[in-house]
């Protein structure tokens with residue numbers, strides 16, 4: 501994508517109070533202590549950031565209700581206020597336009613989810629441990645951040661917790677040091693990462709070996725409660741083959757490794773994070789009953805985590821492709837072809853209200869089931885219009901050109917138009933992405 505077509509990186513229209521567009525964060529260094537019993541989290545966050553085009557007299561970070569110990573900008577105490585989830589910081593001296601600066605926030609308290617139209621998101625205390633599932637606005641439930649998907653940064657995350665617990669975070673485990681009854685886990689996530697994709701799982705988990713000749717080059721590990729190890733080992737047994745297929749279709753896996761956590765709790769849906777997916781106990785049955793979800797979450801590593809939406813209006817670019825990856829996995833692993841799944845989705849949608857616009861569904865409908873189904877169908881409609889050869893080249897180029905980048909629908913449609921097609925794609929893009937009426941079922945060209 502040329503810079504001219506780069507999406508506008510402004511305030512997110514769905515969550516205008518989250519994030520601050522006046523600066524960018526390059527790196528977060530979190531050093532936190534967590535006590536599972538009392539659900540107590542405390543420590544420090546050190547951010548390295550750069551001011552935008554204007555001098556910064558003040559700026560904001562998103563952070564839930566915590567007790568703030570002190571706030572330093574470039575090592576000097578800064579004035580701040582903290583209310584309504586916003587930490588408003590006034591440095592002792594205004595920051596020049598384009599200046600690099602550091603912010604250090606010391607804080608502690610009882611983390612709890614951020615309220616959202618979909619219930620609480622973010623830090624969640626479990627019966628024995630905790631997990632973080634932040635999409636879309638839960639990150640401030642546990643650390644101070646510039647909470648907008650377009651502001652990607654690298655992360656170092658150090659968490660100290662009682663030794664029986666595992667701390668699982670995306671990225672590379674640098675060190676694990678036990679002192680007395682606690683262990684400190686230090687992870688490095690070098691790839692640019694959106695705040696909503698930073699996750700933590702703390703619990704008493706066993707490590708599964710996902711072996712076999714299909715595993716390929718990408719390190720993959722899975723963690724589950726001890727009693728679910730046999731079932732989970734079977735259920736995730738084909739993930740290595742899935743990884744190889746998706747690398748063939750979408751390009752090299754974008755991160756250091758892939759970690760799957762089966763949290764010791766039922767979850768409505770599994771959730772993706774950077775290099776990690778978290779499933780619930782209800783997604784493990786020893787019969788691969790949720791294998792399509794395993795494919796869905798893995799596909800998000802390309803669609804959403806590496807290639808990230810500039811703002812949440814474009815969420816169909818995450819969910820449409822993750823849904824379509826379920827259908828492709830089915831097709832390529834001996835199951836029903838994608839065309840079958842597309843036909844089922846189409847008849848399902850035909851019986852539901854047709855008032856959802858894929859390219860900008862509105863905040864309250866960003867997780868509507870219809871967005872997922874119609875998103876998968878839109879991708880299938882493009883496959884039918886372009887033909888397989890052109891379609892799969894278009895998809896692989898999309899993930900390659902935008903690797904670790906930020907995208908929007910306009911950039912995607914411009915990208916699609918560059919590829920040879922059997923039928924004109926303009927009408928297909930318009931009907932599936934911008935109109936609400938359900939187009940006829942896509943037919944291969």
Ligand SMILES: [Zn+2]
Nearest residue numbers: 796800819822
């Ligand atoms: Zn998804």
